[in-house]
Amino acid sequence: MEQSMSNVPGPSGQRRQPSTLGIGPSPGSVQEKYDLKELVGKGHHGEIYRAIRKADGQQFAIKSTTTELDNKVPRYPGLLPNEVAMMTLARRPPSMQLPRLYEWFWDEEETSDGENKKIMLVMEYFDSCQTLEEFLKRNEDLDVWDARTVIRQIVKAGQECLQRNICHYDMHDSNILVVEPFLSIRLVDFGRGKLMIPGKHPRTDTKISSSEAVNVTVSQLFILIKEIAGHCSSIPAEFLAFVDNFYTLDEKEEDGILLPVEEILNHPWLKIKYQ
Secondary structure, X not given: OOOOOOOEOOOOOOOOOOOOOOOOOOOOOHHHHEEEEEEEEEOOOEEEEEEEEOOOOOEEEEEEEEEOEEXXXXXXXXXXXXXXXXXXXXXXXXXOOOOOEEEEEEOHHHOOOOOOEEEEEEEOOEOOEEEHHHHHHHOOOOOHHHHHHHHHHHHHHHHHHHHOOEEOOOOOOOOEEEEOOOOEEEEOOOOOOEEEEOXXXXXXXXXXXXXXXXXXXXXXXXXXXXXXXXXOOOOOHHHHHHHHOOOOOOOOOOXXXXXXXXXXXXXXXXXXXXX
16 A cells, blocks of 8 residues: 555554454444545555544544455354454554554445445544655665664564464555654554465465465565665674575475574674664
8 A cells, every 4th residue: 555645544643442353344324423534545455544533533444444254263154354354463562563443333324235345444644654665765865774664674574473373474665654752663554465374375365374474574684674774884794694594485384484584583683782
């Protein structure tokens, strides 16, 4: 999901509230509960609006997207929109690198065809952030500490997806938000995400084997790290060479399947404290 403005999903300056989301859709329509305001982001598969909750005036981001009922999560008997299923898995336990989904609705005006249906996802709203792509364009000569801060969080986001049996499958600079002023990272747009399945499971639109999920994640992390390195000449060559070793992995199932991502995250350069 490409973002076109600086206001995108995130908290509106208030303390984070516990999610009231069960798993299934909230009753009624999103318009009954929220006032939708201006468009703040747009991509290939949806639009994001700033919204105000009528009950208390708190700001949220609402994503409108077309989907199919095509995935399942534990403890829910029916099929769910794939993005809802992935974000439901992503929310437990809570993560600072993954987005918070509060609730979701069917768009009643867009469900007549019986196939692709429009859903409305209620998410966090940030007052000031930009995509990684925008951030790098505005920081051609990135400070090495800022580069390290961003890289570590991006790798952490990939790790936390895998730990929740999610392969995001679409990690690139338009799906990563950089929240200012502390350069906090959020990995967004789980619409292409896939559920990790143990063993040699064939890849489908919504499922992927654990080994392939790690390969895809590490490959996409490698591309992101190399992109950031293009804006920061001070990143150690030894670290880049270390990451390069994981770019091509063997297709085999192992007990330590998350090891490549964890090894990157535990590299000494990423663990250096700010001085």
